[in-house]
Amino acid sequence: MSAKKTKPKTLTHDDFQLLLGERIKEIREELGLSQVDFAEALEVTQRMVSRWEQGITPVQVWHLRALTKVTKKKAAAFIELA
Numbered sequence: 001m002s003a004k005k006t007k008p009k010t011l012t013h014d015d016f017q018l019l020l021g022e023r024i025k026e027i028r029e030e031l032g033l034s035q036v037d038f039a040e041a042l043e044v045t046q047r048m049v050s051r052w053e054q055g056i057t058p059v060q061v062w063h064l065r066a067l068t069k070v071t072k073k074k075a076a077a078f079i080e081l082a
Contacts, residue, residue: 017055017058018055019055020052020055020059020078020079021052021053021055021056021059022053022055023077023078023079024049024052024053024059024067024078025053027067027071027073027077027078028049028053028071031071035049035050035053038070041070042063042066042067042070043066044066059078
């Protein structure tokens, strides 16, 4: 009897946004920054940071670049899901 191969679960766009938001929050908290302080460093509003962290608003590429500059982390730190 042969082993049945299982397909890896496909990550939906919404799932990805939620996981990315969780990572942003984790990294922000590791740095000891409030949403307000983080937003100021990124030159966005606190509401934008909140919406990213909740997975409501997608993170644009230019925002990801700002995140890497402010946090001194590589983009992979935000988008690696495993």
